[in-house]
Amino acid sequence: MAKVKTTFFCQNCGTQYSKWQGQCTACKEWNIIAEELIQKPEKSDWKTPEKASTKRLSKPLLINEIDTAQEARLNTQDHEFNRVLGGGLVPGSLTLLGGEPGIGKSTLLLQIALKLPYKTLYVSGEESQKQIKMRAERINPNSSNCYILTETKTQNIFRQIEELEPDIVVVDSIQTLHSDYIESSSGSISQIKECTTELIKFAKETATPVILIGHITKDGNIAGPKILEHMVDTVLQFEGDRNHVFRILRANKNRFGSTNELGIYEMQGSGLREVTNPSEILISEKDEALSGNAIAATLEGMRPLMIEVQALVSTAVYGTPQRSATGFNAKRLNMLLAVLEKRAGFRLGAKDVFLNITGGITVDDPAIDLAVVAAILSSNEDEALQSDFCFAAEVGLSGEIRPVQRVEQRILEAEKLGFSTIFVSKYNKISLKNTVIKIQLISKIEDLVDFIV
Numbered sequence: 001m002a003k004v005k006t007t008f009f010c011q012n013c014g015t016q017y018s019k020w021q022g023q024c025t026a027c028k029e030w031n032i033i034a035e036e037l038i039q040k041p042e043k044s045d046w047k048t049p050e051k052a053s054t055k056r057l058s059k060p061l062l063i064n065e066i067d068t069a070q071e072a073r074l075n076t077q078d079h080e081f082n083r084v085l086g087g088g089l090v091p092g093s094l095t096l097l098g099g100e101p102g103i104g105k106s107t108l109l110l111q112i113a114l115k116l117p118y119k120t121l122y123v124s125g126e127e128s129q130k131q132i133k134m135r136a137e138r139i140n141p142n143s144s145n146c147y148i149l150t151e152t153k154t155q156n157i158f159r160q161i162e163e164l165e166p167d168i169v170v171v172d173s174i175q176t177l178h179s180d181y182i183e184s185s186s187g188s189i190s191q192i193k194e195c196t197t198e199l200i201k202f203a204k205e206t207a208t209p210v211i212l213i214g215h216i217t218k219d220g221n222i223a224g225p226k227i228l229e230h231m232v233d234t235v236l237q238f239e240g241d242r243n244h245v246f247r248i249l250r251a252n253k254n255r256f257g258s259t260n261e262l263g264i265y266e267m268q269g270s271g272l273r274e275v276t277n278p279s280e281i282l283i284s285e286k287d288e289a290l291s292g293n294a295i296a297a298t299l300e301g302m303r304p305l306m307i308e309v310q311a312l313v314s315t316a317v318y319g320t321p322q323r324s325a326t327g328f329n330a331k332r333l334n335m336l337l338a339v340l341e342k343r344a345g346f347r348l349g350a351k352d353v354f355l356n357i358t359g360g361i362t363v364d365d366p367a368i369d370l371a372v373v374a375a376i377l378s379s380n381e382d383e384a385l386q387s388d389f390c391f392a393a394e395v396g397l398s399g400e401i402r403p404v405q406r407v408e409q410r411i412l413e414a415e416k417l418g419f420s421t422i423f424v425s426k427y428n429k430i431s432l433k434n435t436v437i438k439i440q441l442i443s444k445i446e447d448l449v450d451f452i453v
Helices: 079-085 105-115 129-139 154-164 189-206 227-231 278-282 330-343 366-381 407-416 445-452
Strands: 004-010 033-039 094-099 120-124 146-150 168-172 210-214 234-240 246-254 262-268 271-274 293-300 303-315 323-326 351-357 389-392 421-425 438-442
Touching: 004 189, 079 246, 079 262, 094 105, 094 189, 094 227, 105 120, 105 129, 105 168, 105 210, 105 271, 120 129, 120 154, 129 146, 146 154, 154 189, 168 189, 189 210, 189 227, 278 303, 293 366, 293 407, 303 366, 303 407, 323 330, 330 351, 330 366, 330 445, 351 366, 366 389, 366 445, 389 407, 407 421, 438 445
Parallel strands: 094 210, 094 234, 120 146, 120 168, 168 210, 293 389, 323 351, 389 421, 421 438
Antiparallel strands: 004 033, 234 246, 246 262, 262 271, 293 303, 303 351
8 A cells, every 4th residue: 555645735836845834935825735645656657567668778978979960840830839939849848838718728729739730639638529629620620630539647648649659749738637646636736747747758758749738827827836837848828818819929938949939819710810910910000190190110029010009198177187008008108298298398297198009919118119209299289190100219218219129120120011211219220221211310309299290
């Protein structure tokens, strides 16, 4: 009879304690330490015993003798997913995808699994095979390489993997799995760690990529111990507002590529559509020029985007003027209004100011400061800006126009989309030559006022 041991785990950070206590000393949270039963029998390999006995032992090698030839990545047939991963799935890698409930995590991975030209096993612990089939009929009903398995016990999953020998495994989700080696319930700290360890061992020994879906907490972190994110090779975050159609895929950790890339999708009835040129979608189509609209050249990771900034300045009805910003930092808006009043002489203290970033996205790039100021001035004077003007600069507290990083990449994106003039700081070092777009260099906020007013 295996010895049964009782331990206590913090459900927030995974810290283990020998007895219960009110506060976790690691993360300082209260009343989140729970008791879990851990049974530790002698573990077997993920393979069956007869196959496990032939396992080759790992030997130390001189670093000069290690083969550095890169293994070919597996193309997922999804350009945005490939971009975020750094070119495709690396054989033997473990990828963790997190996101809010209903954001489209399962849809994204099912869509990829249905497109893949490789034999794929989609393991679901949350939906039945019929439910998955109903979703698959909307996305790609003619897939001949995707196998669906509804199972939560890891030992049964590995038994099916041995028979099927898939090229890629997708698990939805890691919080629903449980192992016979741990007696606690599914989703507990010890179960998540044990199931992930078994999947890592399988992935590394067979060079099979494994993609996991992970639930998140109310704080936006992936549920379970923080060590889970350290164990996997890649951590992806699927973001977006369910009230809008756009979804953003980011890499918070990537051992095989950059974490600065991002992928953009549009949610449709037939699944997620890849957005290869998001600038054309984020800029709204208008029949006539309207005041209060300005175009900013911003960067999301390594990707340049042209976004539309909308401002509305009106006389305050109540004693205290309102300041409202959607998709932009409200405190930074107040700072820019103070700069306009102090340095440019505009009396906005008695007026309501509303600011909106179109498309439902949130931008924290300081390079959109100049576009925000231009939109506010345009609305205040009720003068429409030229539709082929765009802006890329930061505004300082003294009213100076500060340079921004990778300005040449922003200029080329604006030129590609047909803009005639881009306003940037004169302190930016620009080496571009023979550009069609006019680069207007300004040093003070007063220079911008002269162009607009």
